[in-house]
Amino acid sequence: MYLTGRCGGNTNHFPSERVCQKVCLPPERQKLACSVKPKLGPCHSRPRNTWYFNFATALCTRILTVNCSVGANSFPSCEACTKSCTNANAHEACRRAVPNPEDFLPKTPK
Structure with a gap:
């Protein structure tokens, strides 16, 4: 990396x-995976965690979404993201992983 x-x-x-x-x-x-913006596409499933590498913070960040991840910067776990995009110890880095603040905002109906 x-x-x-x-x-x-x-x-x-x-x-x-x-x-x-x-x-x-x-x-x-x-x-390219770690330096591209994450992409989400429509999906008909219940909410799930997806992880992406935030190039600005150099950290893997969690998104709780009902969308399916369709881009290269999408990982099933913090560990997979960290191992792919950094040279950090995945176990230590993921203990301190930062959730996406938008996960905690109320969703407005469309």
């Missing part, structure tokens, strides 16, 4: 996910 704004002693630091993948992966394996 790429890291920005870090001090370090090796060359495995990249300014973006795209640059990291271009250097480290063959073209057929390059797929």
